[in-house]
Amino acid sequence: MSDITLGIIGSGQLGSLLCQAAKKLKVKTIVISDDEQGPAQDYADEFIFSKYDNKDKIEEFVGKVDIVTYEFENIPVEILNQINKEKKVLPKPDINKVIQNRKLEKTFVNDLGIKTTDWAFIKSADDVKENQELLPGILKTNTLGYDGHGQFVLNSLADVKKDWCFTADYILEKKINLKKEISVVIARFSNGETYTYEPIENVHKDQILKHSKIPADISPKIFQKAQSNAKLIAEKLGYIGVMCVEYFIDQNDNLLTNEIAPRVHNSGHLTINAFNISQFEAHIRAVCDLKMKPLKKISNAEMNNVLGDEIEKFKNRSFKDNEFFYDYKKKEIKDKRKMGHLTILKS
Ligand code: ADP
Numbered sequence: 001m002s003d004i005t006l007g008i009i010g011s012g013q014l015g016s017l018l019c020q021a022a023k024k025l026k027v028k029t030i031v032i033s034d035d036e037q038g039p040a041q042d043y044a045d046e047f048i049f050s051k052y053d054n055k056d057k058i059e060e061f062v063g064k065v066d067i068v069t070y071e072f073e074n075i076p077v078e079i080l081n082q083i084n085k086e087k088k089v090l091p092k093p094d095i096n097k098v099i100q101n102r103k104l105e106k107t108f109v110n111d112l113g114i115k116t117t118d119w120a121f122i123k124s125a126d127d128v129k130e131n132q133e134l135l136p137g138i139l140k141t142n143t144l145g146y147d148g149h150g151q152f153v154l155n156s157l158a159d160v161k162k163d164w165c166f167t168a169d170y171i172l173e174k175k176i177n178l179k180k181e182i183s184v185v186i187a188r189f190s191n192g193e194t195y196t197y198e199p200i201e202n203v204h205k206d207q208i209l210k211h212s213k214i215p216a217d218i219s220p221k222i223f224q225k226a227q228s229n230a231k232l233i234a235e236k237l238g239y240i241g242v243m244c245v246e247y248f249i250d251q252n253d254n255l256l257t258n259e260i261a262p263r264v265h266n267s268g269h270l271t272i273n274a275f276n277i278s279q280f281e282a283h284i285r286a287v288c289d290l291k292m293k294p295l296k297k298i299s300n301a302e303m304n305n306v307l308g309d310e311i312e313k314f315k316n317r318s319f320k321d322n323e324f325f326y327d328y329k330k331k332e333i334k335d336k337r338k339m340g341h342l343t344i345l346k347s
């Protein structure tokens with residue numbers, strides 16, 4: 001029995017699934033979110049609806065919790081730092097500062113000797129011109145990107161439109177002819193112990209995750225490397241909690257680190273049914289400093305994201321014993337919005 005109250009910033013499906021895992025561990029949850037309809041409020045012990053810059057509400061939240069974590073990385077670092085002065089925020093806010101900034105993130109990874117796609121920092125059309133060896137490439141906003149938002153494919157210099165005024169900072173990445181995408185979910189504890197899930201193979205459609213499966217169809221060498229890179233990154237960040245490293249594998253079997261998510265990850269949803277301890281439970285255990293057990297795979301599995309109005313047909317469907325459907329119960333259906341997921345256990 002724990003007597004910890006965990007504060008969670010953000011109220012989407014990751015927040016919901018974190019709250020459910022916390023309940024299992026008898027950890028009390030208080031969710032704060034600027035989304036009045038956020039589904040996690042149905043699973044939290046308490047819900048505070050507030051803009052993240054509302055000092056009074058943040059103060060109320062901080063007063064009620066022992067530890068704070070978050071379900072998305074794009075929270076202003078100043079707010080996390082502010083909270084961290086009173087209650088420990090895990091993962092640490094300065095980690096977030098690196099990861100929410102593609103330039104700092106890629107520099108950090110490259111400095112560890114880990115390969116990424118070739119890239120350059122871009123502030124103007126001239127910068128694109130100077131880095132045209134990266135074309136065809138993808139121009140990505142340096143901060144605040146998710147699910148492909150803020151990304152533009154540049155096939156040639158002609159795609160840089162005259163009226164673009166480059167009000168934000170970007171990075172330009174060489175476009176990879178992808179053989180495969182994989183991810184590694186890892187939990188690191190305050191005593192330095194790490195627990196690494198096996199690599200998950202992912203398929204994206206329109207830059208949004210559509211399908212994940214284990215085992216990933218990869219060589220033992222890539223399997224090892226993907227896990228050891230994730231471990232090195234977690235160690236060097238002094239990370240506490242669950243994080244995910246997304247990788248590209250190119251046609252020549254090069255393993256390239258795409259990005260780090262400082263949180264539980266969509267590709268890890270199959271761990272709920274396929275492992276003895278899910279990524280959500282591992283995260284709660286790590287940030288609350290609860291005892292951990294070795295990870296054990298129960299079954300192979302695949303997971304399909306249910307996007308937008310696909311949810312309608314899932315609501316009326318029946319499921320087999322090896323199928324586990326999660327309806328995020330979002331109030332509004334939006335095109336390509338993550339509405340739920342289905343995990344199928346496989347032999
Ligand atoms: P987000 O922050 O939106 O998740 P990502 O950088 O992970 O952004 O891009 C989303 C997806 O777009 C990737 O998983 C991949 O499928 C595709 N993508 C992104 N960058 C590249 C690239 N340089 N080459 C090929 N595909 C890419």
Ligand code: MG
Binds near residue numbers: 147246259
């Ligand atoms: Mg991504």
